[in-house]
Structures are given as structure tokens and as C-alpha cells.
Amino acid sequence: MSAARAAGILLAKELRVEFRTRELLSATIVFALVVVVLFSFAFDPTAAESRRYGPGLLWISFLFAGSLMLNPSFARERTNDTMDALRMAPISPFAILSAKMLANFIFMSLVEVVLVPVFSVLYNVSLSGIVCRLVLVLALGTVGLTVAGTVFSAISSHARLRELLLPLLLLPILTPLLIGAVEATASLFVDQPELDRTWLALLAGFDIVFLTASWLLCDYLIEE
Amino acid sequence: MPATRSTPALASSSVGISFTGVEKRFGSFVALRGISMGILPGEFVALLGPNGAGKTTLLRIAALLASPTRGKVQFSNGGSSHPARDLHTKSLLGMVGHNTLLYDELTAAENLALFAQLYGLDDASMRVTTALESCGLGSRARSLVRTFSRGMRQRLSIARALLHAPRLLLLDEPGAGLDRQGLDWLNATLERLRQDGCTVLMSTHARNESLELATRAVVLSAGSVQDDSGPGGDPRSLLAALRAGA
Numbered sequence: 001m002s003a004a005r006a007a008g009i010l011l012a013k014e015l016r017v018e019f020r021t022r023e024l025l026s027a028t029i030v031f032a033l034v035v036v037v038l039f040s041f042a043f044d045p046t047a048a049e050s051r052r053y054g055p056g057l058l059w060i061s062f063l064f065a066g067s068l069m070l071n072p073s074f075a076r077e078r079t080n081d082t083m084d085a086l087r088m089a090p091i092s093p094f095a096i097l098s099a100k101m102l103a104n105f106i107f108m109s110l111v112e113v114v115l116v117p118v119f120s121v122l123y124n125v126s127l128s129g130i131v132c133r134l135v136l137v138l139a140l141g142t143v144g145l146t147v148a149g150t151v152f153s154a155i156s157s158h159a160r161l162r163e164l165l166l167p168l169l170l171l172p173i174l175t176p177l178l179i180g181a182v183e184a185t186a187s188l189f190v191d192q193p194e195l196d197r198t199w200l201a202l203l204a205g206f207d208i209v210f211l212t213a214s215w216l217l218c219d220y221l222i223e224e
Numbered sequence: 225m226p227a228t229r230s231t232p233a234l235a236s237s238s239v240g241i242s243f244t245g246v247e248k249r250f251g252s253f254v255a256l257r258g259i260s261m262g263i264l265p266g267e268f269v270a271l272l273g274p275n276g277a278g279k280t281t282l283l284r285i286a287a288l289l290a291s292p293t294r295g296k297v298q299f300s301n302g303g304s305s306h307p308a309r310d311l312h313t314k315s316l317l318g319m320v321g322h323n324t325l326l327y328d329e330l331t332a333a334e335n336l337a338l339f340a341q342l343y344g345l346d347d348a349s350m351r352v353t354t355a356l357e358s359c360g361l362g363s364r365a366r367s368l369v370r371t372f373s374r375g376m377r378q379r380l381s382i383a384r385a386l387l388h389a390p391r392l393l394l395l396d397e398p399g400a401g402l403d404r405q406g407l408d409w410l411n412a413t414l415e416r417l418r419q420d421g422c423t424v425l426m427s428t429h430a431r432n433e434s435l436e437l438a439t440r441a442v443v444l445s446a447g448s449v450q451d452d453s454g455p456g457g458d459p460r461s462l463l464a465a466l467r468a469g470a
Binding site for chain 2: 010079
């Protein structure tokens, strides 16, 4: 069986389990909304301040929400040792990893679909005319976040203090991605928005590096 | 629970497995100390020993879920102990572990269908239906596994392990949690697998009645083979001695 087909079967399983329980999505969306709303009340930013600090705030919300969501990604396979069943199946380890990555990407994208309009209203940031470019930045940033996050979720799932370990491992690694995403988003929030290709290239480069690394190291990541 | 329909017809070739100087360490703790033995295709081996003897570790190594720290594992089909890419050997193995290896948030049918798809079975839907009927869960096919009792989960776990007609079956205390009816079904299923020539390596305790099916008994103690009735030998005297001492 091809890795793509196996990944498709496992992705369908991930989506079915999540949409049946809604454990990850509901907790993550509520958490991200609380962060954005609390900052809005704490700072009561003007339109100019929103344009200046908004991109950082938006991406920090995504980052915190992501670290909350990514942790159970592999950890919940330990409940009944279902990871053992997947590891025994005649499929490529990359199929297991890529199904998790795709599922996390879809879940994070759903969080962003909810969060960005709320952010736009609360922080008085107009999205008209920049939606397509913003979607591109969000997509590249989210790919990096979910790919790296899934890799580190697989690593930390073996640890007893995995809830603590994942953010400790993940946040420093995501610093370049965060800088690129914030700068690219900030370039869209100005009066005359123009997407900065340097930051876009950084995001794409980060995604490619982590996707390649996860493909090369998948055997070790999925091993016990 | 009709036992005779629990799996599809098995292919003719069984898979044997040999362990050569297999050692497994967890930090400073030595779980297995140089295990060397060969299990021939078609043998039904009972793996006995006290808690902590290394039975589960040996089964996990045989299932390609763990790598030996030292030593070598070889399968009679030519597969070896480096697990990640040996997809052909993986397709021949089946395992019932301490845990059920099932998703609580999927139904019984969805769990079996998932693994039928992952094993690339052509007639997946028919196999799932047959497996559920045979383990007595046909009427609960659409129920979530988290609503099942321990015994029902164990039956489904065994049905999952047999779904792809494995040629080397690894069982870690398969009777755990089963009631009388479930144990009868398990014994009938194992009897049929033995007749079909499937190789079975089963960890259990000395009073388990499934032991009557064993063609060989191996006793582990502190990570080493303490006693082995050998291939073709009679395990009954060894089992009787263990029962007397148990």
C-alpha cells in the first residue's frame, strides 16, 4: 500500500475521532479566543497600536493554541497502545506521521478561521483587500507550526512530563517561523499593504526543512 | 459465538522465528539475557514464567515493536529484526497485547474496518462482518468501543489481531478479562489456528486451559530460558511440573 493511501486512511480516522469527541478543537478554540479577548481588554489598543502589535498577538495566540492542540496528537495513541497497532501495520511510518500532520493542519486552520474574524473586529483591523495574501501567510505559517509541532509531539509523547516538554522543545524551534509569520502579517496590516517576499521565503524554507527532516527521520520518530 | 468462522481461510505457509543471543536492556535493567531459541513454522509455543520474567518484552521484540539491545531475530520468511521497512513480515504478524490496541472513540466495526484497510484486505467489509459475528459482537457492531466491557474489548482485540489471517500470532495473556463463554471461544479459535498450521507464541500462566493446545512449552525466568520442552518434545510433563509448583 502506498504511503499516501495509508495516510489518507489514517487522516480519515483522525478526523472521525476528533469530530466525534471535539476534545481538541473546542478546547483550542476557546483558549485562543480567551487570549485574544483578554489582550483586547487589557490594552484597549487604538487602530495604530493594533496594526503594530496585532500580528505578534495573533501569532502568539496561534502558537499557544497549537501547543495545546499538538500535545494530545500522539499522546492519545497511548491510551490503549493504539500506536503499537499502527506500528505493526504494514504501512510506512511516514504515513502515520503525515496523517497526524495533515489532521493538525486542518484543526489549526479551523481555529484560525474562527479566530481571525474575531481578531479583526476586536482590534479594528480591516481585512478587506488582504484576505488572499493573509491566507497565504497563515497557510505557510500553519504548515510550519503543525509539521514541527507534530514532530516534537511524537518525540515528547514518550516522556512522563510530555505536557511540559512539548512547549519547551517546540517554542525555541519555532522562533524563526514566528518572526517570519509576524513580519509577513505586519506587512499586510499597514495602510498600503504589500507582502514582503523575504519573510514569505523564510516561512516556505522553514516548512521545506521540517517536512524533509520529518520524512528522513520518521522511522526514529515513530519507533518506541 | 461460532469459533470456526473467526478468520478467513489461512494461507498455507506459516512463519517461524528464531532468537539468537537476544538481550534487551532498559537503562541498567536487563529484561532479557541472551535468549536463543528457534520456533518452527506451525508450532504452538506456550511462554511461561513469573511476572517480570521477560515474556512481554520477548513478544514485543517478536512483533517488531521493540529492537533487541543485542542479538538477532530472524523470521523463516527471510525478514529480520529491523522493523521499520519490513512491511512484508509485518503483514504476516498478528498480536494481542496487554492493552486492546483499539480506538475507544470508534465503533467496533470502524476499528476493524480501519485495520482491514491498513492491511490492504480486498474483502474488508465481509471480513469485518464475519469477524464481528464470530466473536459475538455482531449486534454491537455500531457501538463505540468505550461502551464495551473488558471482556468484549478483549474479544474484539483478538478479532482485530486475526482479521488479516496472520501466519505468526503473538498472544500476551489473551484470556485476560474473558468470561467462560469468551474463554471457550478463544480456545476453539486457537485450536482451529493450530490445525491450520499458524505459528503461535502465547504468553500465559500455568493454569490456563489454552495450554492444552501447546505443542511446546518454554519457561522464562529473570530474562533467561529456564526450561524448554523443545520442538517436537512433549510439553505436558513440564506443564504438569509447573502446575504442581504453582
